[in-house]
Amino acid sequence: MQTVPPRSRQERVRDSRAALETSIDVWVATATTGEDGTVRPYLVPLSLAWLGERVVVALPADSRTTHGLRAAGSARLAVGPTRDVVMIDAVVERIEPVREAPELAERYAARSDWDPREDAGSYVFAVLRPERIQAWRESSELAGRTVMLEGRWLA
Amino acid sequence: MQTVPPRSRQERVRDSRAALETSIDVWVATATTGEDGTVRPYLVPLSLAWLGERVVVALPADSRTTHGLRAAGSARLAVGPTRDVVMIDAVVERIEPVREAPELAERYAARSDWDPREDAGSYVFAVLRPERIQAWRESSELAGRTVMLEGRWLA
Numbered sequence: 001m002q003t004v005p006p007r008s009r010q011e012r013v014r015d016s017r018a019a020l021e022t023s024i025d026v027w028v029a030t031a032t033t034g035e036d037g038t039v040r041p042y043l044v045p046l047s048l049a050w051l052g053e054r055v056v057v058a059l060p061a062d063s064r065t066t067h068g069l070r071a072a073g074s075a076r077l078a079v080g081p082t083r084d085v086v087m088i089d090a091v092v093e094r095i096e097p098v099r100e101a102p103e104l105a106e107r108y109a110a111r112s113d114w115d116p117r118e119d120a121g122s123y124v125f126a127v128l129r130p131e132r133i134q135a136w137r138e139s140s141e142l143a144g145r146t147v148m149l150e151g152r153w154l155a
Numbered sequence: 156m157q158t159v160p161p162r163s164r165q166e167r168v169r170d171s172r173a174a175l176e177t178s179i180d181v182w183v184a185t186a187t188t189g190e191d192g193t194v195r196p197y198l199v200p201l202s203l204a205w206l207g208e209r210v211v212v213a214l215p216a217d218s219r220t221t222h223g224l225r226a227a228g229s230a231r232l233a234v235g236p237t238r239d240v241v242m243i244d245a246v247v248e249r250i251e252p253v254r255e256a257p258e259l260a261e262r263y264a265a266r267s268d269w270d271p272r273e274d275a276g277s278y279v280f281a282v283l284r285p286e287r288i289q290a291w292r293e294s295s296e297l298a299g300r301t302v303m304l305e306g307r308w309l310a
Contacts, residue, residue: 025237025238026237027182027198027233027237029184029186029196029197029198029231030196031184031186031194031195031196032194033188033194038227038228039186039187039188039194039223039226039227040186040227040229041184041185041186041196041197041223041227041229041230041231042184042196042231043182043184043198043231043232043233043242044242045233045237045238045240068194068196071194072193072194072195072196073193074195074196075196076184076196076197076198077198078182078198078200081236082180082181082182082200083180083200085200087198087199
């Protein structure tokens with residue numbers, strides 16, 4: 001079935017960087033633990049800004065995603081369609097109110113397709129630092145899918 | 156910015172059903188708890204089969220997603236691109252080895268784009284029952300996004 005040869009690591013690093021720089025959205029998977037100890041996975045699409053090698057998203061201060069990021073200190077992200085994915089295991093570098101981060105707000109608004117400063121709600125920025133990134137299209141690319149490890153691009 | 160009027164609930168129910176019936180992939184968000192109690196979110200794209208009002212995926216028996224499904228008994232799923240999403244909170248109805256589910260394997264192979272019976276690995280089917288489904292395109296559709304509640308379509 002699969003006839004397209006797998007991309008080299010170098011190609012995947014280049015493609016992953018391009019996807020992060022040009023994509024307008026990111027899937028953000030988080031999880032929280034209920035009072036009874038049950039783990040509750042969560043997932044939403046958010047507007048993405050790739051700034052200084054960080055994934056920056058803006059979200060309501062009291063959203064489930066914000067709670068999950070605070071609780072676990074990590075998230076798993078996906079950029080791209082399901083057959084051309086960039087999967088990111090990221091740690092939460094910081095979460096700060098939009099109104100207290102004017103410089104970041106400026107850069108986010110310039111890069112993203114909306115400006116949380118214009119929203120009446122209480123928004124925060126979550127700055128997520130990628131630790132591991134994997135890139136693959138179809139099953140032929142599952143081997144060699146790691147393009148970043150311990151925060152360092154592999155090519 | 157947003158000029159397209161939001162869809163009615165009825166339209167969203169119809170669109171969501173169509174997306175489930177025609178989409179070939181689903182994002183599956185799960186989570187596990189580490190030995191130190193840390194919650195670890197996980198996310199992967201998988202091949203989807205919508206069979207009997209259930210999301211059916213096939214995955215390696217020892218994958219992180221399988222472990223997460225077993226541990227939490229639930230998952231959050233997404234079908235469609237980030238600006239036309241069908242978000243599904245699902246419970247794990249059952250997980251069974253592919254080789255012990257010949258009828259399901261037949262239906263899955265007929266609907267999906269691959270056949271786990273042909274793979275040398277040890278695969279299981281996860282049968283996920285939607286409890287809540289939400290559908291939206293842009294922020295104008297966040298209101299009225301719930302199309303299924305407690306397992307029942309709302310239109």
